[in-house]
Each structure stands twice: as C-alpha cells, then as structure tokens.
Amino acid sequence: MIKKTSLFNSDIPQNRGFAFPAIIATVLVLTISGFAFIYLSQARRVEVQNDIKRSQALWLAEAGLERAKEELKIKMQAEGTWENLFPSGGNNINQIVDEADFGNGTYEAEVEAIVDAAGDPLPDETTVRASGTVGDFTRTIQADVRGMNINPGESALFSGGMSADQIRGSATICGSVYIGGTGLSENELVLELIGYASIQNYYAGIGSDLKDRIPDLPRVRYQGGYYESLRTNVWVMRGEISVDNQIGDEHKGNSYKRPVDGIYLPKGKESIRGGLEYFSDRGIGYSTFYDELDLPDLTNHDDIFGENNYALTPEEVSLIIEDDAIINANTGVEFDTNTLTGDTINNSFHHDGSTLTVEGAIVVQGNLEFGSQPGGDEIHYEGNGVLIATGDVFIRNSLLTVDFADENGGNMLAVLSEKNMEFTRSNMSYMGFFYGEELYFDSGVANSIFVGSFGAEKNIEQFQNPGTIYQVPGLTRRLPFMNIPNNWRILTRSWEVIE
Numbered sequence: 001m002i003k004k005t006s007l008f009n010s011d012i013p014q015n016r017g018f019a020f021p022a023i024i025a026t027v028l029v030l031t032i033s034g035f036a037f038i039y040l041s042q043a044r045r046v047e048v049q050n051d052i053k054r055s056q057a058l059w060l061a062e063a064g065l066e067r068a069k070e071e072l073k074i075k076m077q078a079e080g081t082w083e084n085l086f087p088s089g090g091n092n093i094n095q096i097v098d099e100a101d102f103g104n105g106t107y108e109a110e111v112e113a114i115v116d117a118a119g120d121p122l123p124d125e126t127t128v129r130a131s132g133t134v135g136d137f138t139r140t141i142q143a144d145v146r147g148m149n150i151n152p153g154e155s156a157l158f159s160g161g162m163s164a165d166q167i168r169g170s171a172t173i174c175g176s177v178y179i180g181g182t183g184l185s186e187n188e189l190v191l192e193l194i195g196y197a198s199i200q201n202y203y204a205g206i207g208s209d210l211k212d213r214i215p216d217l218p219r220v221r222y223q224g225g226y227y228e229s230l231r232t233n234v235w236v237m238r239g240e241i242s243v244d245n246q247i248g249d250e251h252k253g254n255s256y257k258r259p260v261d262g263i264y265l266p267k268g269k270e271s272i273r274g275g276l277e278y279f280s281d282r283g284i285g286y287s288t289f290y291d292e293l294d295l296p297d298l299t300n301h302d303d304i305f306g307e308n309n310y311a312l313t314p315e316e317v318s319l320i321i322e323d324d325a326i327i328n329a330n331t332g333v334e335f336d337t338n339t340l341t342g343d344t345i346n347n348s349f350h351h352d353g354s355t356l357t358v359e360g361a362i363v364v365q366g367n368l369e370f371g372s373q374p375g376g377d378e379i380h381y382e383g384n385g386v387l388i389a390t391g392d393v394f395i396r397n398s399l400l401t402v403d404f405a406d407e408n409g410g411n412m413l414a415v416l417s418e419k420n421m422e423f424t425r426s427n428m429s430y431m432g433f434f435y436g437e438e439l440y441f442d443s444g445v446a447n448s449i450f451v452g453s454f455g456a457e458k459n460i461e462q463f464q465n466p467g468t469i470y471q472v473p474g475l476t477r478r479l480p481f482m483n484i485p486n487n488w489r490i491l492t493r494s495w496e497v498i499e
Helices: 019-079
Strands: 093-101 106-115 121-134 137-149 157-159 167-169 171-174 177-179 189-193 198-200 219-222 225-228 233-236 240-243 262-265 284-286 317-321 325-328 332-334 340-342 349-351 355-358 360-364 368-370 378-382 384-389 393-395 398-401 412-423 429-441 446-456 465-470 488-497
Touching: 019 093, 019 106, 019 121, 019 137, 019 488, 121 219, 177 189, 233 240, 332 349, 355 384, 393 429, 398 412, 412 446
Parallel strands: 157 177, 157 446, 167 189, 171 198, 171 465, 177 233, 189 240, 233 262, 262 284, 317 360, 325 368, 355 378, 360 384, 368 393, 378 398, 384 412, 393 412, 398 429, 412 429, 429 446, 446 465
Antiparallel strands: 093 106, 106 121, 121 137, 137 488, 219 225, 317 340, 325 332, 349 355
C-alpha cells in the first residue's frame, strides 16, 4: 500500500516564525549601517571643509607675508633701512600690515626686529609673522627676510660697458662690483683680475686715519653671530670674468664676515674663464634672473636743466661757473669770477686755505682740476654737495672728507663728469662718489687708496695696479641729487609654519 505524504502534513520539523526576526535584524543592521555611513560621510565632509579652511588660512598667511615683503621693500626704497620701524627704546614688534578682509577670510602681518649683540636692530634683516584666518582656523607663518639692493652706484666699482676688458688689472676691491656689459656679447671678457687681486667683503688693511672718517659697517647675522659686512655682491650682466686669486674668503669668526653675499653671472659658472676660488653665501647664480639696470646717461647732458638722469631745477643749483675751474690744496679755488651765476661763492663753493666747502649742486661748464701744481697733496672738503663738470675732470691730489660722520649725514662729495675722469698720481687717497663717461686710472697711478664708489657710464680704463678700493655702503642715498635708482629685492632666508 502506497503511503501518501502531504506537504502540509509532513514529518519534517517546522521552524515557524524564524523569517520575521531575521528580516527585522537585517533591516536594523542596514539602518544602523546607513546612519553610520551618513555620520561618517558628514564627519568626512566637515573634515574636508576644515582642511580646505586650514589650507585657505595658510594661503592667506602666505599672501600676508608677500604683502609684508612689499611694504618692507617700499620702506627700503624710501629710507634704505628698517631701523626706523623700531624706535629707540620702543617695542621691537611693529604691525606692518593691518587686518585685511577678503570676504571669507583675513590676513595681517607684523615684523619683529632682529637685534645684534648690543640690542640694536639690524638695518636690513627682520622677522615677519603673517597670519591668515578663515572661520575658526588661523595659520601663522614666520619668516626671516633681508633686503638686497641691486644698485650699480652702491658698489666699489661699477661700469656700464661699451667694450671688452672693462676692468682689467690688479687691485684689492673691498665691496661690490657691477658690470653692465652694454653692447657686448656674452662671451667677451669684461672683468680680469690678475696676480694677487681679489674681491673682499670687509675692510682689508684699511688704516685708522681713513677708517675713522667713514661710518661703521652694518652688522649682519651669520653662523650664530653678528659681524661687520660690506654685503658684497659681484654682478655681471653680460660677458665673462677671469680672476687669478679669489672672490671672498673663508669665514674665520672674527669681527667681520669674510664670504661675499653672492656672485651673479649671465651663464652662471660657465661665465668663468679658468679656475676661480670663491667663498659666496649663494654660490654662483644667474644674473639673467634679474632685471638689467641702466646706468645714468651723462652723454645727453648738454642742458643741465634738461631731461636727463641728473636733471636739476634752477632752485637746486647753488652755483654755475661758465669756465674751467681749478682747486688747489694751498691756493684754493681758481676760476673767472665774472662767469658766476647763482648763489654767492662764499655760501656754496669756496676754499679757506685749509678746507674746501661744497654745498648743493655746483655746475662747472668746462674742465675741473683738483691740483694743478706739485706740493699740498691733500685737499680736505666739508659740506654735502655735488660738482658736475661738462668737460673732463683731472684729480691730481688726495681728496679727503673731513669725515663722513654717521650714515644719515655728514661731509660727502660727488664728482660727476660728462666726459672723462682721470686719477693721475700714485700714493694718493680719494674719498667720495666719482662718476664719468670714462674712468681712467693713469698708468702712473699705483698704491693709492680709493674710498667710496667709482664708476663709468662706459668703461674703466688702464686699471693696472691702482691699489685698494673700499666701498662706503649707502653713499648714494646720502648724497644730494643722486638719481641712480635703488632696486631692492626682499629675500626670504628661512620660512616655517608655526601654528
């Protein structure tokens, strides 16, 4: 007999009610997972938004730093120093950028003085703290910056250059060298220092008689200490160089910094002929990274009141001499007094038997000679003036300031020539700012001392063995009517996010 089974009446056990709890559990797990996913998604979204705000705050801080550097550049262009940001006896922190609102965020910046061992602010180094804020997030950058002035006139020697061999010979140059190389190919030799010639960053071997007449060198922070420095840079905008000895020196930890700040050549190291020993903070860089700077053009100076780099108004000119002029140490100033135009000679241009006084701008429409006879080798001068000759200038006697006093003033003289300027005697000392279309160191010049800045619109000729040249930093800034442009760059030395 066949037994019939029924699907609804089976001997198999029945698990009635199991599916429903399983479904509830699954739904609950999915619900919890969904809420967790939503929560994590929202948390991640908030985290991403906060990251964006933090990044935006950092970007604003970077913008604040750049704005602060621009403000520092403006300050340098106007005053040549940052010391006035920190009044004597006052706070060493100064707000340089007030809070600026950019809708979703703000930035601001302050500067803090970097002081030397005596507690005095360094003139061209400072610390910048710039903060950017977006919402509840603030980021702060701290950077140490310094100013670098690319000004041909702020050099021991400078030359515009219209032919090769612009500076060739043997001399110790203490200070910067600038060569424009105008009109030359990049392969022509423009600077050749032979023998024991060198370029240094400190006053090597200067005597106390001259050192006491000029301001102290600014101090810089270097390798954990503070040292005197000329801030020496070598700039060659076009052409090649050859130096037998060296540029800069190894730092020895005494009172001055020996390595130069930088060497900038058109093709970097490829612009050097032969070997070169150098000690440079920035090695050898490319001058092509910087704008080529034009030197003043004195060849178009026919009209002293015309459109030129040394354009003067009639009110600025103290005296016009329509004649040649001679200045002797013993006999004083010689020229035809019937050719005078302007202020009385006693107020602006005279020699009392011991000291030459020059105040304001004196125009000599002819040749100008310092020393026309032997004897009386030293001419001492005082005042703050500029002598402009439309003819040649011959300097046969030592020309010494009474003193340059401090960096904000003193007794300083500029001598400018539309044509040639020539130094003619050995064992002399010359102090001031000297600039001509051509600058000649006569073959008879040897072992002389040159203190200040010496330059030519075109070339420096017969530079055989003139002696030692000492730059006086900031000289052009303190002389009247000097329009060689300052070109400050603000360099970031170190950079970190501090919060």
